Amino acid sequence: MTRNRTKLEPLDLVFSFLGGLVLLFLVAPLVGMVLDSSGHELVRAGMDSEVQRSIWLTLWTSMAGTLVLAIAAVPFAYLLARKEFLLKTLVTAVVNLPIVIPHSAAGIALLGFMSRDSFVGGAGEKIGIQFVGGAAGIMAAMAFVSVPFLITAARDGFAMVPERLEKAAMTLGASPARVFFTVSLPLAWRAVVSGVILMWARGLSEFGAVAIIAYHPIVTPVLIYERFGAFGLKYARPVAVIFLAICLVFFVAFRWVAAGIGTPRSAQRAGAGDIHAAR
Secondary structure (H helix, E strand, O other), X not given: OOOOOOOOOHHHHHHHHHHHHHHHHHHHHHHHHHHOOOHHHHHHHHHOHHHHHHHHHHHHHHHHHXXXXXXXXXXXXXXXXXXXXXXXXXXXXXXXXXXXXXXXXXHHHHHHHHOOOOHHHHHHHHOOOOOOOOHHHHHHHHHHHXXXXXXXXXXXXXXXXXXXXXXXXXXXXXXXXXXXXXXXXXXXXXXXXXXXXHHHXXXXXXXXXXXXXXXXXXXXXXXXXXXXXXXXXXXXXXXXXXXXXXXXXXXXXXXXHHHHOOOHHHHHHHHHHHHHHOO
């Protein structure tokens, strides 16, 4: 007999109450920050050219770093999902390492790796790429701390793709590259897009690593901290509210777009069509 899930059991009420506490913990500080900011403060902060430049810099560097690293991260995630190799557990741990280490430590590590005296920094200087104190350094810092989210999401997506579909395509004459691009990737597309969104969103909020490797040009998280330290909460809060609102709009929009593409049924049809096309 099927249990009626519309009826709330005592345990459901307990879980709902606990969930409400979690939601209150997450929402209350943000709502309070918005309510404590007057319209005049928000307009003044929004018209500030420094705020506008920092928001634009934060948005495009985070997205650029995400897209550039995704070129290598997505195939790497497929490898982790499909292949067994020596020290795979260690490699997986290294991939997730940026999540657990202090981001100030990540910034120091990147600074030593990309300084003007290092091989990478010196090579970049020769071709006009400035890491320390430049947009390239901001992109690198954001990508370093956020790429585990993309790799993990894409790996889980590829792991859910039935291997029999890939083997069927190869049996029909498709090359491994064609199988990846026409069968595996379309079927895991939703997870890959979700990982890209998560990586981009995490990069937006990065402060510690960015502040060490490229304090200027100034991104919005650094600007918020700088204004709080120099002028106090009253001047930092409106910038935080505006940045929060813009990030929320972009995040919801990207999620909405991702929900409309790569649906399991359409992906299954695409994958099946590509398998037949391999004949």
